[in-house]
Amino acid sequence: MQQILPIQVVNCQADQSILRCPTHNVKDRLASSNNLFMVLQTFELALVKTRQSANPSFRRTIVKNIMLSLFLISIFSLQASAENISKELFKAMNERLSYMEDVALFKANHHRPIEDIEREKLVIKKAVITARSLGIEATQIENFFQAQIAVAKAIQYRYRADLLSKPTTRKPKDLQKFVRPELVQLGETIINKIAARIKSEGQFQPTQFSEFSEIIDVKYVSQSDKRLLFDALLKIKLQTKKSAVRSNS
Numbered sequence: 314m315q316q317i318l319p320i321q322v323v324n325c326q327a328d329q330s331i332l333r334c335p336t337h338n339v340k341d342r343l344a345s346s347n348n349l350f351m352v353l354q355t356f357e358l359a360l361v362k363t364r365q366s367a368n369p370s371f372r373r374t375i376v377k378n379i380m381l382s383l384f385l386i387s388i389f390s391l392q393a394s395a396e397n398i399s400k401e402l403f404k405a406m407n408e409r410l411s412y413m414e415d416v417a418l419f420k421a422n423h424h425r426p427i428e429d430i431e432r433e434k435l436v437i438k439k440a441v442i443t444a445r446s447l448g449i450e451a452t453q454i455e456n457f458f459q460a461q462i463a464v465a466k467a468i469q470y471r472y473r474a475d476l477l478s479k480p481t482t483r484k485p486k487d488l489q490k491f492v493r494p495e496l497v498q499l500g501e502t503i504i505n506k507i508a509a510r511i512k513s514e515g516q517f518q519p520t521q522f523s524e525f526s527e528i529i530d531v532k533y534v535s536q537s538d539k540r541l542l543f544d545a546l547l548k549i550k551l552q553t554k555k556s557a558v559r560s561n562s
């Protein structure tokens with residue numbers, strides 16, 4: 314007897330007696346065509362043909378399989394979107410770090426020190442406010458932003474050291490007018506992605522380190538910088554009712 318797996322309904326051709334299906338994997342198909350609409354259209358076609366079918370048990374099997382397949386597709390889509398959120402977050406973190414050579418060069422040209430404690434306090438304060446508004450625990454976000462700032466400074470110190478033997482005439486982007494506003498925007502994006510990921514999938518997982526490590530490709534970021542950032546990310550969690558009450562009072 315022909316066994317009809319739910320996953321095989323995609324791209325099936327139904328006629329009076331049999332269901333002919335290529336053995337596609339729904340996830341592969343979704344990834345390759347990236348077109349859920351097409352898949353749904355195929356289901357609709359199968360349903361129309363099924364309605365025309367005279368065989369009631371065949372009809373029932375098809376409808377059951379279509380329902381099951383739609384359920385599986387929604388699970389895969391959710392999983393895929395959660396994976397995308399993490400990827401977008403890692404890219405935003407990388408983008409933040411990619412500004413640091415410009416920051417260092419701008420500061421060197423203007424005889425300013427790398428570390429700016431007042432600015433750091435402001436960055437952390439903004440992060441904590443956004444995190445709380447999204448229901449994320451403030452202490453871990455603060456710790457995570459401290460890590461981002463530490464790595465940002467490490468890049469600047471390393472680049473500035475290299476400038477001693479390799480001076481440049483390159484003009485850096487303006488720190489006040491351009492880079493800092495961009496860093497504020499990226500900070501918002503980063504917290505929003507963190508909140509979206511934790512709310513849909515739970516806390517970050519140690520298994521995500523390899524993907525994270527591949528995406529963070531800014532020069533002067535060391536392996537221990539990556540570990541510092543990722544370990545801080547792993548600790549971020551949603552606010553508990555108790556801590557939400559405490560932070561509001």
Ligand SMILES: C=C(O[C@@H]1C=C(C(=O)O)C=C[C@H]1O)C(=O)O
Pocket residue numbers: 416427428429430432433436461462463465466493496
């Ligand atoms: C990026 C800067 O350099 C350092 C890093 C900061 C950060 O990562 O947000 C903030 C202040 C500085 O200590 C800056 O001065 O804006």
